[in-house]
Amino acid sequence: GDSVTQMEGPVTLSEEAFLTINCTYTATGYPSLFWYVQYPGEGLQLLLKATKADDKGSNKGFEATYRKETTSFHLEKGSVQVSDSAVYFCALSAQRIYNQGGKLIFGQGTELSVKP
Amino acid sequence: GAVVSQHPSRVICKSGTSVKIECRSLDFQATTMFWYRQFPKQSLMLMATSNEGSKATYEQGVEKDKFLINHASLTLSTLTVTSAHPEDSSFYICSARPEPPGREETQYFGPGTRLLVL
Numbered sequence A: 001g002d003s004v005t006q007m008e009g010p011v012t013l014s015e016e017a018f019l020t021i022n023c024t025y026t027a028t029g030y031p032s033l034f035w036y037v038q039y040p041g042e043g044l045q046l047l048l049k050a051t052k053a054d055d056k057g058s059n060k061g062f063e064a065t066y067r068k069e070t071t072s073f074h075l076e077k078g079s080v081q082v083s084d085s086a087v088y089f090c091a092l093s094a095q096r097i098y099n100q101g102g103k104l105i106f107g108q109g110t111e112l113s114v115k116p
Numbered sequence B: 001g002a003v004v005s006q007h008p009s010r011v012i013c014k015s016g017t018s019v020k021i022e023c024r025s026l027d028f029q030a031t032t033m034f035w036y037r038q039f040p041k042q043s044l045m046l047m048a049t050s051n052e053g054s055k056a057t058y059e060q061g062v063e064k065d066k067f068l069i070n071h072a073s074l075t076l077s078t079l080t081v082t083s084a085h086p087e088d089s090s091f092y093i094c095s096a097r098p099e100p101p102g103r104e105e106t107q108y109f110g111p112g113t114r115l116l117v118l
Helices: none
Strands: A003-006 A011-014 A019-021 A023-026 A032-038 A044-050 A056-059 A062-065 A075-077 A086-093 A104-106 A110-115 B004-007 B010-013 B019-025 B032-038 B044-051 B067-073 B076-081 B090-097 B113-117
Touching (some): A003 A086, A003 A104, A019 A110, A023 A032, B010 B019, B019 B090, B019 B113, B032 B076, B044 B067, B076 B090
Antiparallel strands (some): A003 A023, A019 A075, A032 A044, A032 A086, A056 A062, A062 A075, A086 A104, B004 B019, B019 B076, B032 B044, B032 B090, B067 B076, B090 B113
């Protein structure tokens, strides 16, 4: 079945460091890909998304490119801030045409801690 | 836009009582809403898919008689945890998918409800 694999955390960085969180997926067909962020005690917020191969999603300095050839959607940011400390989830949406009902399938989450 | 609310945000109840959690899409209509459960430091586990005007579709291993879902309108879905026990204590999160459907499958999440059963 469809699945998402993220790099394990926690990831600890100093402020202004470069961030990469790896995400790879397996899926039938052509899923949409997402990054969600969860701050402590809160629900998930959509960070960025990409709906087809080679699309780049971007928001708040974060970027991720949908790479079909490597089945990856790695999250990057050039200079992290303390306020970026959160848990990041990579997810894919299984297509309805494959009778998956548009379910989101999440990776296990990667905790990011940014120190001043 | 695309705001989803949940109520209550936190609830403490005694074992054996029932608890209702509401999920509302505030500025869009959602034929489909989803209910998730999240344990500390873990990912989200999909419990069920809530469809307006029809029965919910439950994931394997989720007791439908214990977790009652009602999707009465295009902006409201409720999850009732019946006869709650301490092992039901968790963080419950809902999401909603805007309609009309398209290829894009973005879900927007509520802020979550923390349930503690004593």
